[in-house]
Amino acid sequence: MTLTRNEKIQRIVAKASFWLSVLVSYAAILLFMTRIWQLVIIAPVVGGLLFIKEKAGLGWWSGFIGVALATLTILLYFVATQPAMQTVDLLMAIIIGSAGLGWVGFLLTIVIYACIGGFGGLIGFAIQKLVEHRESDK
Amino acid sequence: MLSVPLGAQIPAIGNLMNPIGGVWSIDHNTPKTMTVEMPFLRGSVTVMKDVNGIPHIYAQYESDAYATMGYLEAHDRMFQLEMERREISGLLSQLVGSEALPLDEFYRNIRLHSAGVNLSRYVEATDPALYQLIGNYTAGINYVISTTTDLPLEFHLLGFEPSPWTVGDVLAVEKLMDEQLTFNYDDIQQTLLNQTLVNQGYGAALKELYPRVTPFQKPITVDYGHYTGAGGENLISPFASDQFASNLVSLMDWMQYAQQNSPIPAFEGYGSNNWVVSSAKSATGKPILCNDPHLGWSLPMIWYEAQMVAADTNLDVQGFALPGTPFIVIGHNENVAWGFTNAGCDHIDWYQYKTNGTSYLYNGSMTPFKMVTEEIPVKGQDDVSFTIKSTDDGVVIMAPDPRNGPVQYENATGVAIGFKWVAIVVNTTTYSAIYGFDHAIDLADFNTALAKFSMPSQNIIYGDKWGDIAIRCTGLVPIRYGVTNASNACRFLLNGSSGEHGWTGQFIPFADLPHSVNPSQGYLASANQLSAGPAYSYYFQDTMDSGYRARRINDLLASIPKVSVADMARIQFDVYDKSAAWFVPQILEVFTNKTEFPSPQKTALINQSIAILQAWNDSSNPNQYRMYANMSAPAIFQAIIDYYMKDTFDEFAPIATTPGFQYPDITVLENLTLNKPNSKWFYTGANHTTCHDVIRQAIKDAISWLSTNTSYSTITDPTGWLYGMAHKVAWYHLTSLVPLSVGPLPGNGSGFTVDPSYAPLFGTATWGASFRMIIDMSQANHEFNTSRIVIPGGESGDPASPHYTDQLQLYLKGDYVPVYFHATESEFTAPEFEANWTFYRS
Numbered sequence: 012m013t014l015t016r017n018e019k020i021q022r023i024v025a026k027a028s029f030w031l032s033v034l035v036s037y038a039a040i041l042l043f044m045t046r047i048w049q050l051v052i053i054a055p056v057v058g059g060l061l062f063i064k065e066k067a068g069l070g071w072w073s074g075f076i077g078v079a080l081a082t083l084t085i086l087l088y089f090v091a092t093q094p095a096m097q098t099v100d101l102l103m104a105i106i107i108g109s110a111g112l113g114w115v116g117f118l119l120t121i122v123i124y125a126c127i128g129g130f131g132g133l134i135g136f137a138i139q140k141l142v143e144h145r146e147s148d149k
Numbered sequence: 150m151l152s153v154p155l156g157a158q159i160p161a162i163g164n165l166m167n168p169i170g171g172v173w174s175i176d177h178n179t180p181k182t183m184t185v186e187m188p189f190l191r192g193s194v195t196v197m198k199d200v201n202g203i204p205h206i207y208a209q210y211e212s213d214a215y216a217t218m219g220y221l222e223a224h225d226r227m228f229q230l231e232m233e234r235r236e237i238s239g240l241l242s243q244l245v246g247s248e249a250l251p252l253d254e255f256y257r258n259i260r261l262h263s264a265g266v267n268l269s270r271y272v273e274a275t276d277p278a279l280y281q282l283i284g285n286y287t288a289g290i291n292y293v294i295s296t297t298t299d300l301p302l303e304f305h306l307l308g309f310e311p312s313p314w315t316v317g318d319v320l321a322v323e324k325l326m327d328e329q330l331t332f333n334y335d336d337i338q339q340t341l342l343n344q345t346l347v348n349q350g351y352g353a354a355l356k357e358l359y360p361r362v363t364p365f366q367k368p369i370t371v372d373y374g375h376y377t378g379a380g381g382e383n384l385i386s387p388f389a390s391d392q393f394a395s396n397l398v399s400l401m402d403w404m405q406y407a408q409q410n411s412p413i414p415a416f417e418g419y420g421s422n423n424w425v426v427s428s429a430k431s432a433t434g435k436p437i438l439c440n441d442p443h444l445g446w447s448l449p450m451i452w453y454e455a456q457m458v459a460a461d462t463n464l465d466v467q468g469f470a471l472p473g474t475p476f477i478v479i480g481h482n483e484n485v486a487w488g489f490t491n492a493g494c495d496h497i498d499w500y501q502y503k504t505n506g507t508s509y510l511y512n513g514s515m516t517p518f519k520m521v522t523e524e525i526p527v528k529g530q531d532d533v534s535f536t537i538k539s540t541d542d543g544v545v546i547m548a549p550d551p552r553n554g555p556v557q558y559e560n561a562t563g564v565a566i567g568f569k570w571v572a573i574v575v576n577t578t579t580y581s582a583i584y585g586f587d588h589a590i591d592l593a594d595f596n597t598a599l600a601k602f603s604m605p606s607q608n609i610i611y612g613d614k615w616g617d618i619a620i621r622c623t624g625l626v627p628i629r630y631g632v633t634n635a636s637n638a639c640r641f642l643l644n645g646s647s648g649e650h651g652w653t654g655q656f657i658p659f660a661d662l663p664h665s666v667n668p669s670q671g672y673l674a675s676a677n678q679l680s681a682g683p684a685y686s687y688y689f690q691d692t693m694d695s696g697y698r699a700r701r702i703n704d705l706l707a708s709i710p711k712v713s714v715a716d717m718a719r720i721q722f723d724v725y726d727k728s729a730a731w732f733v734p735q736i737l738e739v740f741t742n743k744t745e746f747p748s749p750q751k752t753a754l755i756n757q758s759i760a761i762l763q764a765w766n767d768s769s770n771p772n773q774y775r776m777y778a779n780m781s782a783p784a785i786f787q788a789i790i791d792y793y794m795k796d797t798f799d800e801f802a803p804i805a806t807t808p809g810f811q812y813p814d815i816t817v818l819e820n821l822t823l824n825k826p827n828s829k830w831f832y833t834g835a836n837h838t839t840c841h842d843v844i845r846q847a848i849k850d851a852i853s854w855l856s857t858n859t860s861y862s863t864i865t866d867p868t869g870w871l872y873g874m875a876h877k878v879a880w881y882h883l884t885s886l887v888p889l890s891v892g893p894l895p896g897n898g899s900g901f902t903v904d905p906s907y908a909p910l911f912g913t914a915t916w917g918a919s920f921r922m923i924i925d926m927s928q929a930n931h932e933f934n935t936s937r938i939v940i941p942g943g944e945s946g947d948p949a950s951p952h953y954t955d956q957l958q959l960y961l962k963g964d965y966v967p968v969y970f971h972a973t974e975s976e977f978t979a980p981e982f983e984a985n986w987t988f989y990r991s
Contacts, residue, residue: 046170046298048151048163085168093177097949098302102172104888105306106159120166120173123151 032058036077052131059135074132079125160308176299183986189288190990195974198984202944202952203454207974211459212285215475219289226472226946228303231311232412237321238262243526254551255407264573265321271576286475287314322473327572330605336499340642358813364820366679366696370663403550412883421490422676425612430671432713433927436612440488441918448882450942466587476583484590485613486924490675492622494606495691496571500645504565510646543574577603592617600659608675614926620673621664622680627652632688657687672706697727697901717923722963723903729774739844758785758867778873778895788851877913889948931972937965
């Protein structure tokens with residue numbers, strides 16, 4: 012199957028929109044600096060609202076990936092500059108009861124906040140669709 | 150969901166794992182170079198952190214040195230400081246809920262924090278310069294608290310933030326040490342013990358088996374003669390009804406519970422060692438001083454090591470401070486060195502009063518109690534009101550145990566129980582004394598400071614570069630009406646309503662405290678034994694160690710003509726059990742006597758076990774009587790002695806678990822075995838058996854017990870019954886969380902070895918030497934590089950820091966870290982330090 016020029020352009024725009032949404036979600040890194048983790052959801056909501064037009068799933072994934080990358084960036088910074096991994100190792104030993112499971116904490120942290128990002132992206136997409144729906148009703 | 154705690158132990162995950170603000174961003178803050186702006190400094194300060202993480206503070210002004218000390222302690226030990234302050238202030242329930250209420254009520258009841266606050270007012274009025282220095286120290290602590298955004302792990306786990314410190318908080322830390330070292334209820338225990346023995350028909354036993362001065366004591370000070378035989382005698386105090394005894398049990402149970410469950414480890418063991426040799430007896434030609442205080446082990450440890458130098462007052466001191474305090478409590482400066490052991494002086498008396506709940510009977514009339522009501526904040530519920538009553542004379546009445554509900558035993562029985570304790574009725578000047586130690590230049594100077602040392606009473610040993618050595622048992626010991634060293638009448642609960650043995654208001658004068666200076670034997674040593682012999686006239690000491698450590702230290706020091714630093718290290722790590730040296734030959738004598746121990750009674754296991762003891766008893770064995778974890782003889786010996794004690798005093802078996810009951814001291818058993826082998830205490834039922842019969846039975850019982858114990862039951866050969874399998878040592882974190890703790894590990898030593906660690910067989914010891922220090926005063930030009938120090942843990946309270954437990958492995962091997970004692974920061978060579986921080990005024 013060959014794509015028409017318009018379809019190609021639409022696909023490129025869709026991809027670009029997705030990655031723009033990821034980029035906006037990555038701005039969660041700035042919201043993390045407020046130390047109020049609940050605010051992190053704002054970035055993917057905005058990303059989903061502005062750029063995700065087609066599928067709810069894309070809204071989820073743009074927020075998930077963007078916030079996951081933001082979280083990963085911060086974690087890598089602390090692991091590189093402080094004994095952060097040793098601390099999380101100890102924390103995991105306290106919670107789980109086994110030593111050497113810092114990597115579980117590492118993954119868990121990324122997944123937790125990435126999921127918040129996913130929900131944010133989903134919410135942004137939903138808001139956008141709600142607005143579109145209301146406008147079409149008018 | 151992420152904002153809700155997951156059970157009691159796991160806080161809300163959202164906050165905990167927050168990439169910035171949660172555990173990931175915790176400020177471990179150990180840069181190689183750092184500049185810190187502290188607006189309250191007068192000048193600049195340089196801190197060199199040596200390779201062991203120990204700070205060396207170089208300040209232009211002394212006030213800045215203490216401010217920086219506050220900063221560093223808070224930086225390295227913030228959680229410990231917070232728990233210490235909360236324990237003293239009775240604020241643990243605010244953190245963990247009502248389960249800590251019995252602790253909070255106990256610490257409020259004994260008035261630790263209010264005594265600290267009162268003392269701060271006194272210091273402000275009488276010694277404003279000292280008050281100001283302590284204020285600078287708290288400013289340093291509070292600067293860290295106010296500027297740290299990423300708190301240590303423990304704060305994340307418990308979900309709270311630290312609070313600022315006051316001068317009163319700092320002064321109350323001394324009260325915590327007073328509590329750990331002198332707040333005992335031996336008088337109540339003795340009263341209960343007496344009552345229990347009398348009820349069982351052993352009324353005379355107290356006098357024979359529980360003498361105030363236990364046998365074979367070698368006094369710390371050498372100028373007051375020696376006791377012979379069993380020592381001093383007791384007077385028997387009248388005791389009360391069974392109902393009243395039950396109330397006493399309830400009260401003791403509460404106090405034990407609170408002390409054993411407090412976050413700052415309670416003083417479980419009773420011991421410390423210090424000794425000093427003179428220039429003539431020292432291989433270096435100058436005094437060498439050693440100290441290892443035995444306290445509860447924890448992570449982080451109870452001590453914070455530092456060097457402080459200030460140009461304006463010639464302050465130049467190094468040693469150990471208590472976290473939460475600014476001064477070096479034990480250590481050395483360029484001229485003098487000093488160390489502590491607990492003196493066991495009687496600073497507290499317990500009284501009973503007739504009461505109607507609001508008034509108490511005193512000298513024939515009812516007098517209203519003074520009452521103070523405090524509100525205790527409790528997590529998850531309303532504040533709890535707590536009222537503390539006291540008498541005009543300073544006796545604080547103990548409230549009912551909060552765990553037992555609102556049972557007012559004082560109303561139920563018409564009797565209230567209270568205590569009078571030097572720590573809270575006197576404005577102590579201990580901080581002023583310690584400040585003086587840090588600046589002392591010779592013995593006269595040191596003694597001037599020593600005269601101010603109030604609490605907790607200590608045997609303070611001294612050596613200097615001028616060649617003087619000395620020891621003085623120092624502290625404020627009240628003089629009581631009708632009490633002398635010979636009568637020792639106030640070992641029991643006293644009748645407060647009649648003013649029985651009340652305090653005269655005077656204390657033993659400083660000049661009359663037991664002391665020795667430059668003795669001809671060339672050394673001085675203390676290990677919590679008897680302070681002074683019978684020629685000493687004052688009633689002084691109510692608790693003392695069995696004396697085996699003291700006997701061993703004295704033996705070793707006497708046997709070495711010229712004592713070196715290496716000898717000192719060997720003595721500090723010595724696990725020769727002097728009680729084994731006495732009892733093992735007795736055990737073997739019984740075993741080898743074919744009449745006393747006929748062959749048919751000797752099972753294969755008994756033969757094998759005794760063969761192990763025989764090898765251990767061999768004088769050519771380098772491990773003779775050593776309590777090493779990798780040997781089986783110590784376990785066999787310990788089990789036999791435990792049974793010898795129990796089998797000798799089998800009459801007490803029905804009451805052995807009664808609160809307040811304790812078996813006689815082991816030296817009493819030694820004395821009976823040596824001097825009264827046919828004593829009635831060795832009788833078995835109606836049979837007039839001797840000590841040898843009891844030892845034979847103890848051997849059988851012990852071997853049978855060991856062979857069936859879970860830890861040994863699969864080991865058929867007694868050579869596999871390793872002591873370390875039955876004797877563990879452990880260092881628990883202040884939260885008791887296992888991943889932040891070390892151990893249990895197989896441990897050397899016993900309660901009677903110079904390097905001690907005691908727990909019943911198959912138990913875990915959690916106390917012992919809290920550091921080991923050897924200071925050689927022979928060094929010139931400000932160098933102490935032959936001196937040695939080690940702490941069982943590390944300098945940092947951060948579990949992720951390399952300095953959290955880096956010295957513990959050295960400690961376990963008997964090694965030390967070198968002492969870096971440079972006059973200026975520029976003398977540090979590159980391999981000696983790991984960080985260089987600058988503090989400056991804005």
